[in-house]
Amino acid sequence: MSPALRVVVAPDSFGGALDSVAAATAIARGWISSRPDDEIVQIPMADGGEGTLAAIAAARGDEVARHEVATTDALGRDITAEWLALGSGAAFVEMAAASGLARLTPGERTPANARLASTRGTGRLIRAALDSGATRLVVGLGGSATTDGGAGLLVELGLRLLDARGDNLPDGGGALADLDHVEIDALDPRLATIEIIVASDVTSPLTGPRGAAASFSPQKGADEEAVEALDEALGRWGAEIRRATGRDIVDEPGAGAAGGTTAGLLGFTAATVRPGVEIVAELVGLAAACEGADLVLTGEGRADEQTLAGKAALGVARHADKAPVILLCGALGPGADILESSGAFAVVQPIVDRPMDLETAMADTERLLANEAARLARSIGVGRRLGSRGWR
16 A cells, blocks of 8 residues: 555535535545545535535534524525524625525426515524624625525615605515615614625626626526516616615626625625635635645536636635645536646546436436545555656
8 A cells, every 4th residue: 555645625516416515525435445544634615605504514513503593485485594603703694595596496496486586584594693693794695596686685684675655665686676765774783883794706797788687597587588677676776775875886796696695785784795715715724724735636516617717626726735636527518628737637537437317427426426536546546656666
């Protein structure tokens, strides 16, 4: 057996098949089956969207505490969801935990529901964190089912949205078309005193051809007519934010994240926006874990040109402390050929081991990951033995 290695395992989730915690476990199990003497450090990763809370909790263990809250999903149905106490007055809220698209069945992703979907449930999670005494709040965006500009979230925290008759608007982005004015007097005063950090890698503005509705609402069920209506409604929302606060956020890069939720937070709080991968890397201690590593394994569902646009796998590569990085992926997409030549990854390796359709591959992701990790570990051993004999 060649000398033991220190291997950091830091994957993102695999596209609805496995979250990053389960992916890291599968990779580690496969590697150890071939090289049981190696030191394996598991650091599940995320970019601020779905699965981020679980990744942080897994990495930090007893340092953090998970709190369950009675809240609602994007369609107003009663659910329970969690927020995370990070210690020293800091809290993490994952928008997808309450208002996520994964909570809707494919059949519920309709044009009507795209107009009705609300972030109100995320507002309840934030209020629970504030009630616990949080003084620093990180809000992870991504994977939302909503296009309401964060209006529901803010209504849950005291903002009033009124039509021309002075009546409260119903929930949902579509209703913002009837917005006449807002009343901010009852908005939770704690929002003005705490530090709020939005974790997001989206750079879209609130409205327009690259805005929240045009870019993201089709995957939430919106048809062409609903996209147009939601874009106009968000424009009305942006104009009212400017009138009420003096803040012009419509064209702010990133304002369109999570159905425009960033716009609402920038408009009515002192929130700042930072790249989600950067924040998660700090919270899970990625840089420290990579110090002295001999090898870093990361992973994602599909490796393509978007991998180099700030996704979690690239964030891992940037923290690898000169160790070679191997990217495991479920599939290769357009532009994947540039990943190895970019210098970020030593190897980009698909895990599929025989012809199979997407549904079969997703159902078998855990086995595929473990088996590919085991093969890689055996290859490392062969390579080191050849190197000791002078092979180049």
